[in-house]
Amino acid sequence: MYYYLFTIQYDGTDFCGWAKQKGQPTIQGELELAISRVARNSVFRVVGASKTDSGVHAFDQKAWIELNFQPNVEGFLKALNRSLPLGIQVTNVEEISKDFRVRNCKEKTYEYKINLGQNNVFENRFYYLPKKALDLDKLKESLGLFVGTHDFFNFSGLKTEEKEMIETLRTINSIESDLNDDIFKITFKAKGFIRYQIRMIIGACLAYSLDKIDLDKIKRVLNLEEDKMPFIANPEGLMLKKIKY
Structure with a gap:
């Protein structure tokens, strides 16, 4: 498996917060949907650093991503942003070690x-x-x-x-x-x-x-x-x- 740290920006107005909810538009849900579109049949996990509330925005949200493939980072980033809705953008993708704890921030x-x-x-x-x-x-x-x-x-x-x-x-x-x-x-x-x-x-x-x-x-x-x-x-x-x- 391969591990990446995503930096994400979003206008939270049209979303029900970060955390995925059944039947509701969320930042995590849209990000996972975009990954599944870009990398069909892939296996992945997404863990956010901060569970922002419904309507709250982010300039520097972080997410830990586990993938079962190693992407071309530049192409992967461009493809993700084309697949994401207006109001959400991944601004950076960097490879990290497996033991990086995204919620354990300073x-x-x-x-x-x-x-x-x-x-x-x-x-x-x-x-x-x-x-x-x-x-x-x-x-x-x-x-x-x-x-x-x-x-x-x-x-x-x-x-x-x-x-x-x-x-x-x-x-x-x-x-x-x-x-x-x-x-x-x-x-x-x-x-x-x-x-x-x-x-x-x-x-x-x-x-x-x-x-x-x-x-x-x-x-x-x-x-x-x-x-x-x-x-x-x-x-x-x-x-x-x-x-x-």
Whole structure:
């Protein structure tokens, strides 16, 4: 068998996330379909580095690919991209060793973008467009609560029974923000994130910036002193920006 690392970019708007689902268009599903078209009757496996949610984008998704044949990499890459739908592109293919662990990365970087300016139909798929004015100082203040090591169960899409199977004690290395040309960008860095974690954090911070909740409420929920809140940010503003090994 032969092993390859794919770098993949995608506009997640029209797809139900990375992970393959029966009867639903997904990034993994489309990639596997493209491989089967390009290399008919081949045997292969695909493992993604990050299971992005429905509607979430990626600039630097990685996938571990096992093939039962050794392709001409340049020709294989071109053929794959011709077979993939609009919105998905494999940007690089490199051969790796069998024991490479695609999910064992050093750090993942996600970006969330909020458009505070005018609508742009050519870019709206990649920004969250708030309906009301945000207090950016409050938004920054609340984001700072989540840096460091916490039990993020209340800021995840996990059910109680899943807590025994998935580690919820996680460390966010940094959360940085900047405003440039009416685009407010929030950058998260960590070794890994739980399902919906970033979107639920941003959802709570947006609620605070709109005076829907107070800061103590966020603290109590983060400390597991109260139950989860109903806030979750829209997916279109979120992008997997970089995976570092």
